[in-house]
Amino acid sequence: MFEGAESNGDVRRTPAANCRPSVESSSGFHDGGSQRLQMLLAGLGAVAGLGAALGGYALLYEPFDVRTERLEVRLLRDRAGLPSEGLTILHLSDTHFRGADRREHAKIAQVRRATAGEKIDLLIHTGDFLHNDNGLENVLTLIDSIPKPRLGAFAVSGNHDHVVYNLKRAPQHTWRVFRAREVEGGAENGALSRAEREESGMARVRSLLRFGRYLLRNHFDGEPAGINDIGRLRRALEKRGMQFLDNRAVQLKGTGTFVVGIEDLLEGLPDLGRGLRGVPDDAPTILLSHNPDIIETAASGRADLILAGHTHGGQIVLPLVGPTYTQTEQLTRSEASGYSRRRTTHVYVHRGLGEGIPIRFGAPPHVTFLKLLPARP
Numbered sequence: 512m513f514e515g516a517e518s519n520g521d522v523r524r525t526p527a528a529n530c531r532p533s534v535e536s537s538s539g540f541h542d543g544g545s546q547r548l549q550m551l552l553a554g555l556g557a558v559a560g561l562g563a564a565l566g567g568y569a570l571l572y573e574p575f576d577v578r579t580e581r582l583e584v585r586l587l588r589d590r591a592g593l594p595s596e597g598l599t600i601l602h603l604s605d606t607h608f609r610g611a612d613r614r615e616h617a618k619i620a621q622v623r624r625a626t627a628g629e630k631i632d633l634l635i636h637t638g639d640f641l642h643n644d645n646g647l648e649n650v651l652t653l654i655d656s657i658p659k660p661r662l663g664a665f666a667v668s669g670n671h672d673h674v675v676y677n678l679k680r681a682p683q684h685t686w687r688v689f690r691a692r693e694v695e696g697g698a699e700n701g702a703l704s705r706a707e708r709e710e711s712g713m714a715r716v717r718s719l720l721r722f723g724r725y726l727l728r729n730h731f732d733g734e735p736a737g738i739n740d741i742g743r744l745r746r747a748l749e750k751r752g753m754q755f756l757d758n759r760a761v762q763l764k765g766t767g768t769f770v771v772g773i774e775d776l777l778e779g780l781p782d783l784g785r786g787l788r789g790v791p792d793d794a795p796t797i798l799l800s801h802n803p804d805i806i807e808t809a810a811s812g813r814a815d816l817i818l819a820g821h822t823h824g825g826q827i828v829l830p831l832v833g834p835t836y837t838q839t840e841q842l843t844r845s846e847a848s849g850y851s852r853r854r855t856t857h858v859y860v861h862r863g864l865g866e867g868i869p870i871r872f873g874a875p876p877h878v879t880f881l882k883l884l885p886a887r888p
């Protein structure tokens with residue numbers, strides 16, 4: 512259990528063994544060989560069956576298994592301005608709606624059930640509402656299905672709210688970006704030898720090895736293929752009372768607590784200094800950033816709580832390997848979803864409700880109720 516936080520989340524013989532084969536079959540093949548062939552085919556069938564079962568689970572079951580997670584965190588510094596009873600935050604993220612009604616309506620129904628009757632102070636969405644513009648109607652239906660928060664609804668945009676990516680061309684695009692960075696980096700620091708620039712055979716092998724490390728560091732991106740109408744998204748949500756915090760802060764009514772939102776690190780124009788302008792140094796501060804890599808920014812240490820998404824919890828979590836593709840360079844794989852901490856800042860990374868590639872394994876979608884309480888006296 513981490514210091515300053517307590518979690519109560521539900522976040523809760525073969526028959527052949529008895530008989531010897533005859534020496535030869537009528538076909539002239541050795542019966543032992545025939546038996547081994549049968550065993551091999553049975554083994555292959557079992558592996559194929561297991562693969563199909565796991566694939567079906569990842570495609571048809573887990574993406575719809577919306578969990579409810581609950582946790583409480585206490586401020587790690589003595590800050591005046593947080594209500595003595597604390598704040599109850601409903602945190603959503605990464606819905607990735609694209610107008611796939613059957614899938615999205617099923618998720619909305621589960622969120623409605625999970626949140627019905629809950630008393631919520633703040634509704635937070637940390638971006639990637641959309642996968643493409645066709646998802647807007649379902650985003651609005653989702654927001655309408657949640658109890659109205661007492662102190663407000665706040666959001667930041669995610670990279671997918673800005674850009675439509677072509678995931679089919681991700682390998683080629685990632686390679687081109689990698690090579691461009693290598694050439695640019697090599698020109699700056701002399702890292703590329705002349706042989707490498709001339710693409711000798713060994714240089715290509717070394718380059719491929721560096722590309723493998725590059726992929727392992729979560730550099731794998733779809734090719735930008737279009738833009739989403741983020742203005743339309745923002746206007747539609749603001750009509751429902753949800754404020755977009757683009758490098759700006761709001762003080763929660765009747766409290767001394769501030770919520771700060773930062774534009775997306777990949778596709779927006781993030782300016783945390785501007786966002787924190789006007790926020791007193793000693794005020795309880797909740798920072799919203801789609802991308803958790805905001806923690807590399809020194810100023811993020813001003814926040815008492817950072818809420819983020821973007822990682823999808825790795826989406827595919829494999830035994831021994833852990834989360835496979837977390838899209839974060841600053842958090843470890845084990846920190847890529849859920850709670851972690853940086854000095855006096857709590858960090859909570861949401862796995863999201865939706866997906867770009869519609870499969871999940873070991874990283875189910877969820878809603879999170881997070882209670883933020885004052886520091887212990």
Ligand SMILES: [Fe+2]
Binds near residue numbers: 823
């Ligand atoms: Fe996302």
